[in-house]
Amino acid sequence: MDEAETKPTGTDADGLKLNLGCGKVIRPGWINHDIVPADGVDIVYDLELCGSEPFPLADGSVEEIHASHLIEHIDRVLPFMQEMWRVARHGCRFELRLPFGSSDLAWADPTHKRPYFVRSFDYFQQPFYTFADYGYRGDWAPEEMVLHVPRQLAGSDDGPTLMRRINTERNLVIEMIARLTAVKPMRAIDQALISKPKIALVLV
Known part of the structure; x- marks a missing residue:
């Protein structure tokens, strides 16, 4: 049996790929997770259990994590992020899509x-x-924060002006994408080491 035939689902040459809270969006070649069993779901687990029951993957086994409109539904978010860090490898990419805080989508x-x-x-x-x-x-x-802004709302404003509006107006950003990278071992508690993400404004 050749190597391709023995390769576990959800892996590549670098490690596992984890699709959190997949719902009906099953990603081929990824470990698909959800809170309820369904066709294509590999792991059934309640993310509110993070911190009390381990997520069923080994330490440092995950190379990439994707979560679309998930984190805003989690109450115990620090244990969740800590548990995802446990299963992540150093350099693991974590992409989270979510509503921006000053939009009605975040609050409704x-x-x-x-x-x-x-x-x-x-x-x-x-x-x-x-x-x-x-x-x-x-x-x-945090490496990059992508803010999706409707073109008709942005008008002709340049980057700095648009950012000032984003920080003061409601419903200007319709979605945010946060791109994070796992750092292992943990850095020291030192403000000089804080990562400042790049902010990307994308007109949609």
Whole structure:
């Protein structure tokens, strides 16, 4: 039997690929996770159990994680991010798609637990915690925040002007994509080590 025939589902040469909260969107070649069993779902697990019951993957086994409109539904978000960091390899890419905090999409759904903004993702990197200890032990460096803005709402505003509007107006950003990278071992608690993400404004 050749190597391709023995290769586990959801792996590539570098490691596992994890599709969190997949619902009906099954990604071929990925480990597909959801809270309820369904065709194509490989792992059934309630992400609210993170911190009390381990997610059923080995330490440092995951090379890439995708989560679309998931994190805003999670109450215990720090244990969740810590558990994803545990299963991640150093350099693991974690892409999260979610509603931007100042949009109606972030607030209208009663199953959403909290809004998220660009700076929300500082709380998932270890160097940020110079002010308090929330018991979080994980280190995700935010690399890029992509903000989708309807072209007709952006008008002719340039980047700095548009960012000022984003920070003061509602319903200007319709979706945010956060791209994080796992850092292992964890960095020291030192503000000089905090990662500052690139902000990309995309007109849609």
